[in-house]
Amino acid sequence: MEEERQLAIGVDLGGTNIKGGVVNQNGQILRRLSIQTQAQEGPERILDQIANLVQVLNQGEEVNGLGVGCPGLVELGIVRDPPNLIGWKEVNVKKELEKRLSLQLEVANDVNAAALGELHFGAGKGVKDLICITLGTGVGGGLILDGKLFTGSKGGAGEIGHLPVNIFGPRCRCGNYGCLERYVGAKYIIERAQTKLRDNPQSILPPLNKDGIITPKLIAEAAQRGDDLAKEVFQETGEIIGAALSGAVNLLNPKLIIVGGGVAQAGELIFGPMRRTLAERAINREIQKVRVVPTLLGEDAGLIGAASLILKP
Amino acid sequence: MEEERQLAIGVDLGGTNIKGGVVNQNGQILRRLSIQTQAQEGPERILDQIANLVQVLNQGEEVNGLGVGCPGLVELGIVRDPPNLIGWKEVNVKKELEKRLSLQLEVANDVNAAALGELHFGAGKGVKDLICITLGTGVGGGLILDGKLFTGSKGGAGEIGHLPVNIFGPRCRCGNYGCLERYVGAKYIIERAQTKLRDNPQSILPPLNKDGIITPKLIAEAAQRGDDLAKEVFQETGEIIGAALSGAVNLLNPKLIIVGGGVAQAGELIFGPMRRTLAERAINREIQKVRVVPTLLGEDAGLIGAASLILKP
Numbered sequence: 001m002e003e004e005r006q007l008a009i010g011v012d013l014g015g016t017n018i019k020g021g022v023v024n025q026n027g028q029i030l031r032r033l034s035i036q037t038q039a040q041e042g043p044e045r046i047l048d049q050i051a052n053l054v055q056v057l058n059q060g061e062e063v064n065g066l067g068v069g070c071p072g073l074v075e076l077g078i079v080r081d082p083p084n085l086i087g088w089k090e091v092n093v094k095k096e097l098e099k100r101l102s103l104q105l106e107v108a109n110d111v112n113a114a115a116l117g118e119l120h121f122g123a124g125k126g127v128k129d130l131i132c133i134t135l136g137t138g139v140g141g142g143l144i145l146d147g148k149l150f151t152g153s154k155g156g157a158g159e160i161g162h163l164p165v166n167i168f169g170p171r172c173r174c175g176n177y178g179c180l181e182r183y184v185g186a187k188y189i190i191e192r193a194q195t196k197l198r199d200n201p202q203s204i205l206p207p208l209n210k211d212g213i214i215t216p217k218l219i220a221e222a223a224q225r226g227d228d229l230a231k232e233v234f235q236e237t238g239e240i241i242g243a244a245l246s247g248a249v250n251l252l253n254p255k256l257i258i259v260g261g262g263v264a265q266a267g268e269l270i271f272g273p274m275r276r277t278l279a280e281r282a283i284n285r286e287i288q289k290v291r292v293v294p295t296l297l298g299e300d301a302g303l304i305g306a307a308s309l310i311l312k313p
Numbered sequence: 314m315e316e317e318r319q320l321a322i323g324v325d326l327g328g329t330n331i332k333g334g335v336v337n338q339n340g341q342i343l344r345r346l347s348i349q350t351q352a353q354e355g356p357e358r359i360l361d362q363i364a365n366l367v368q369v370l371n372q373g374e375e376v377n378g379l380g381v382g383c384p385g386l387v388e389l390g391i392v393r394d395p396p397n398l399i400g401w402k403e404v405n406v407k408k409e410l411e412k413r414l415s416l417q418l419e420v421a422n423d424v425n426a427a428a429l430g431e432l433h434f435g436a437g438k439g440v441k442d443l444i445c446i447t448l449g450t451g452v453g454g455g456l457i458l459d460g461k462l463f464t465g466s467k468g469g470a471g472e473i474g475h476l477p478v479n480i481f482g483p484r485c486r487c488g489n490y491g492c493l494e495r496y497v498g499a500k501y502i503i504e505r506a507q508t509k510l511r512d513n514p515q516s517i518l519p520p521l522n523k524d525g526i527i528t529p530k531l532i533a534e535a536a537q538r539g540d541d542l543a544k545e546v547f548q549e550t551g552e553i554i555g556a557a558l559s560g561a562v563n564l565l566n567p568k569l570i571i572v573g574g575g576v577a578q579a580g581e582l583i584f585g586p587m588r589r590t591l592a593e594r595a596i597n598r599e600i601q602k603v604r605v606v607p608t609l610l611g612e613d614a615g616l617i618g619a620a621s622l623i624l625k626p
Contacts, residue, residue, distance in 0.1 A: 073599055075599075081597055081598070129465055145458060150459070152442055152565055152566025152567065152600075153441065153442045153566055153567060154599035154602070155566070156596075156599045157565050157566040158564065159563035159566075162560070162563040163477075163560040163563065164476075164477060164556060165477065165480050166477075166478075166479040167478050167553065167557065168479060174596045174597075175593075176594040176595075177556075177594070243480035244477060246475075246477065247477045247560060248564060250472035250476065251454070251470065251472060251473060251564065251565075252463075253464070253465025253466050253468070281488070282489075283469075283472050283475045284394055285394070286386050286388075286468070287465075287469045289467070
């Protein structure tokens with residue numbers, strides 16, 4: 001392996017930070033760097049930021065190329081409508097970065113890149129059909145089907161946060177009604193806790209919460225200390241995710257579901273009810289065999305996966 | 314083309330009938346035969362029925378092989394848990410038919426076979442990513458992804474009838490709650506009409522319905538004659554299908570949805586609200602571009618698609 005040492009730079013463009021790293025053929029990050037995204041300044045500025053970051057990371061070794069994970073729809077290097085980035089209706093990220101850098105270049109959606117990272121170096125190694133889902137402010141997803149990233153006809157596949165939980169339910173920010181994200185996005189988990197607090201003044205959540213801000217992390221902490229209200233919040237959240245995922249597994253019959261994102265750090269509190277509900281609701285014994293596991297690469301999945309676009313492990 | 318004339322026999326095994334036909338490389342059925350399924354008699358009898366049907370169809374031309382579409386999960390020629398067939402927990406249909414016939418043999422799920430039929434010879438020609446959905450007593454589906462039939466890790470993919478409409482909704486026959494089939498399966502469309510009839514005695518549906526049996530076909534007839542109640546039934550049905558499909562298109566970003574089955578014969582009555590709701594609810598402008606069209610091969614899609622397993626067009 002030493003003889004055929006391969007390196008690639010992976011970049012994970014987020015609305016808050018741009019993270020970059022030099023990744024080897026084993027998926028290890030040798031060196032990393034993170035800068036704040038100047039999201040308000042428009043695409044030109046951000047492309048310059050990425051190019052600078054890459055130049056700082058690229059310190060003379062033989063780097064085989066650059067893989068970039070971006071929010072939004074990605075098709076043939078063109079990024080469309082990324083949420084959280086201003087003025088990015090449609091930007092040819094591949095072409096623009098090729099102007100700035102002389103490196104082989106590949107671009108993918110950020111959650112799709114994370115799915116690739118898990119496939120090649122993480123919890124999905126050797127699995128042909130898997131779904132990645134990230135639970136955070138938003139609920140994102142990536143699909144590996146028949147051993148390959150599946151992006152659909154226009155690079156838009158994987159929007160698992162916008163599967164219906166209840167088509168008659170409340171409006172989601174995407175314009176649709178009753179999407180999964182509208183029930184289990186971080187904001188709605190907090191809302192769920194706040195609603196329950198009205199009838200449960202004995203919960204330890206308010207004393208834990210010194211600065212008046214409830215977060216999913218704080219709710220998880222209260223649940224781990226045995227707080228019934230907090231446990232209920234995660235149970236309900238896990239059940240809703242499991243029920244919505246039953247639709248995805250009935251449709252795709254994957255072998256594995258990999259769950260990441262901040263909310264997933266609640267661990268068994270959320271994985272337990274999620275697994276149980278999924279097993280109860282999936283349509284038949286073969287489809288019920290799907291395993292549900294936490295991410296192995298965590299927050300690095302996107303960066304490592306972006307590099308894997310070049311490493312092609 | 315004449316020089317390389319290819320023929321295959323396709324068989325579509327259903328709970329009521331076994332249909333077979335000799336199909337040429339253009340997807341045309343040259344000769345066909347249909348017999349009643351002896352569904353009560355168990356797998357051995359049905360395998361004999363299929364073998365007999367094929368021997369009658371195979372009249373000395375150079376037939377390249379036999380493709381069979383079966384209900385249930387299909388993996389490597391093994392059929393598991395087909396609904397409507399008695400005693401079929403697990404049957405190796407490929408092996409059993411190879412014992413009875415000396416023909417090259419392929420087996421697929423029946424709705425998956427129909428999706429292949431539409432892909433190669435029907436409404437899906439030249440489309441890489443498409444979803445087939447059949448609306449009838451049950452609601453079935455098949456997926457063509459990246460130009461190929463996608464069957465998932467255990468042959469179970471495509472269960473679009475068991476996407477959630479409302480995870481808090483009524484129990485479905487599959488054991489899950491609030492599945493699409495539970496809202497728009499033929500039986501539930503009829504229930505919807507019956508419920509509305511209580512408050513709408515002026516509807517022309519009862520006079521149309523001479524023998525006391527309401528069917529989706531009769532409701533469509535009343536709607537075409539301008540009956541408000543009947544129009545409402547199809548509008549609601551189309552809207553629910555469109556809303557549930559928004560989840561599938563958000564997940565898979567297909568270019569095309571092909572809709573077949575008896576209920577789809579209501580035409581614009583159901584396609585109109587389905588298309589409108591899907592366009593309103595799909596998450597972004599690329600995903601909204603999905604087209605929704607009726608089947609081109611109709612009830613022959615399964616038979617022709619089964620033959621295409623051999624013809625490999």
